[in-house]
Amino acid sequence: MTMTITEKIIARAAGKDSVSPGDVVFANVDKVMVHDVSGPGVATIFNDLEKEGHKIDKLWDPSRIWVAEDHFVPASDKQAAQNIGTLEDFVKRFHISKHFKYGIGQFGICHTLSHEEALVLPGEVYVGGDSHTNTTGALGAFAVGMGHTDVAYVMLNGTIWFRVPETLLFKINGRLPDYAMAKDMILRIIGDIGTDGGAYYAMQFDGSAVREMAMDERITLTNMTTEAGAKNGVIDPDEKTVEYLKARTSEKFTPVHGDKGAEYAKVYEYEAGKMVPLVAKPYSPANVVEARELTGVELDKAYVGSCTGAKLTDLREVAKILKGRKVKIRTEILPAAQSIFMQALKEGLVQIFMESGALVGPPTCGACCGAHMGVLRKNEVCISTTNRNFPGRMGDKESKTYLASPKTAAASAVTGRITDPRDLR
Amino acid sequence: MTILRGRVHKYGANIDTDVIIPGAYLKEMDPKKLATHAMEGVDSEFTKKVKPGDFVVAGRNFGCGSSREHAPIALKYSGIKAVLAPTFARIFYRNAVDGSHLLPIEITDDAYSKIEKDDELEIDLQNGQIKNLSRGASYTMKPFPDIVLKIIQAGGLMNYKPDKH
Numbered sequence: 001m002t003m004t005i006t007e008k009i010i011a012r013a014a015g016k017d018s019v020s021p022g023d024v025v026f027a028n029v030d031k032v033m034v035h036d037v038s039g040p041g042v043a044t045i046f047n048d049l050e051k052e053g054h055k056i057d058k059l060w061d062p063s064r065i066w067v068a069e070d071h072f073v074p075a076s077d078k079q080a081a082q083n084i085g086t087l088e089d090f091v092k093r094f095h096i097s098k099h100f101k102y103g104i105g106q107f108g109i110c111h112t113l114s115h116e117e118a119l120v121l122p123g124e125v126y127v128g129g130d131s132h133t134n135t136t137g138a139l140g141a142f143a144v145g146m147g148h149t150d151v152a153y154v155m156l157n158g159t160i161w162f163r164v165p166e167t168l169l170f171k172i173n174g175r176l177p178d179y180a181m182a183k184d185m186i187l188r189i190i191g192d193i194g195t196d197g198g199a200y201y202a203m204q205f206d207g208s209a210v211r212e213m214a215m216d217e218r219i220t221l222t223n224m225t226t227e228a229g230a231k232n233g234v235i236d237p238d239e240k241t242v243e244y245l246k247a248r249t250s251e252k253f254t255p256v257h258g259d260k261g262a263e264y265a266k267v268y269e270y271e272a273g274k275m276v277p278l279v280a281k282p283y284s285p286a287n288v289v290e291a292r293e294l295t296g297v298e299l300d301k302a303y304v305g306s307c308t309g310a311k312l313t314d315l316r317e318v319a320k321i322l323k324g325r326k327v328k329i330r331t332e333i334l335p336a337a338q339s340i341f342m343q344a345l346k347e348g349l350v351q352i353f354m355e356s357g358a359l360v361g362p363p364t365c366g367a368c369c370g371a372h373m374g375v376l377r378k379n380e381v382c383i384s385t386t387n388r389n390f391p392g393r394m395g396d397k398e399s400k401t402y403l404a405s406p407k408t409a410a411a412s413a414v415t416g417r418i419t420d421p422r423d424l425r
Numbered sequence: 426m427t428i429l430r431g432r433v434h435k436y437g438a439n440i441d442t443d444v445i446i447p448g449a450y451l452k453e454m455d456p457k458k459l460a461t462h463a464m465e466g467v468d469s470e471f472t473k474k475v476k477p478g479d480f481v482v483a484g485r486n487f488g489c490g491s492s493r494e495h496a497p498i499a500l501k502y503s504g505i506k507a508v509l510a511p512t513f514a515r516i517f518y519r520n521a522v523d524g525s526h527l528l529p530i531e532i533t534d535d536a537y538s539k540i541e542k543d544d545e546l547e548i549d550l551q552n553g554q555i556k557n558l559s560r561g562a563s564y565t566m567k568p569f570p571d572i573v574l575k576i577i578q579a580g581g582l583m584n585y586k587p588d589k590h
Binding site for chain 1: 514
């Protein structure tokens, strides 16, 4: 029986020879992550269980658990600081060693750390207390976002129930033109299938354009499968995946590959060469039009940040556009992890950003989810490299967010209105 | 399982977790305080109108967006017992069931279009029937998948003992 990569990983983790879409299984989990929003939630559940008389002496396997601080850091107020304290107590109590503390060494957004630090490996089952856990499927893992009850269950039992998803295969052939990015590609797909077009499915990406993409561009594809409602996003690992991980870990791993002739619920084909810069208008990531159709839209802010839009490739592309130019609107650039910030510094990107007049800040999810550090006021209009533009997502519910690639966001920062990077003089 | 009775608060499709409970409140750990901001992004009157036992009836893809369990928690503590929608986003659905916060009940698109705000509904979970007491109509609910039913009956995933596999 042939299986997709997602089915194969689940089957192995469930101790079965094979699984089919629709099967419900309990599967062993390899890695689990919480951050400063889902972590305190897990701690609350453990407190409640203990109040009910359950004893929690130890977790299933602390070496497979890792913790990030990314949403309300640097602590936005007293409550946020308290939650970080709760997370610290939790980590100490259960002897979790992989704690990426904000302001010490390597830290940043959880979905960036997962690949930057090779915390998840090909073929693994990875559960994270955040919806964009899908991101890490770009490494060839089965990566799924869940709420804090499910994460707490995994931390205690090392296993969780899954319904095996059908897979949608997106074959992206050819080569992306130099004015388009993976963000344009995934916006095109979400625009075509809608915010529930991938609901309960695995969304798998393949084709020569995907194979050619840098790892951190591939990650943009899997990251935003969440915006199509998918259970997971995945890319069958290749030499690039292996090379990327070997540079970051000495841990051994055996990639799992989908079978030839595996069944897909649907196969979509795209020609990368035809891609143009796109923008998702408020208030849905599926509300996608060509950037050139929005040329008149005046902006208040450009934001380059988040797990999907502030990786090294993103920053390099922004720098190419901002070099020797000045920004016309408030522009905030927040690399997704400290390691990326450091590399941007070494490559002179930070200098370019600052000379253009932009703000450069520390890694945080803050502004992306309207929490702190750059929240939008009523009627403000922002072009953003993030992944959501629901009402109130980045601040006041009457603010407006346009989602775009880092290139389009940078070009727009220079003109102060939505600008296709091809039209920038 | 019993019979639920309550009044309807009706919304459109793609109600996302950012409008159910905006991101700025995710640091709040007290569920009662979370409830004071429930549905703030889509209906500023919701918390004033909602009564214990009420239902949310919404269009397709309810709860899309983030994995924040704060969303079903905020609805639960505002008094909502069940959300009725043609389809749910997967994490919201899991959270509602596994955390035992509220019942995500799948209804037909037709039922969704016929139920109006302030209608009084009676939901018979045993028989999968929804009576609209305000309109003298009735609709069927989609049965819960086996595993979901077992988790609901156990009172959440933490209390659920899986069969040997």
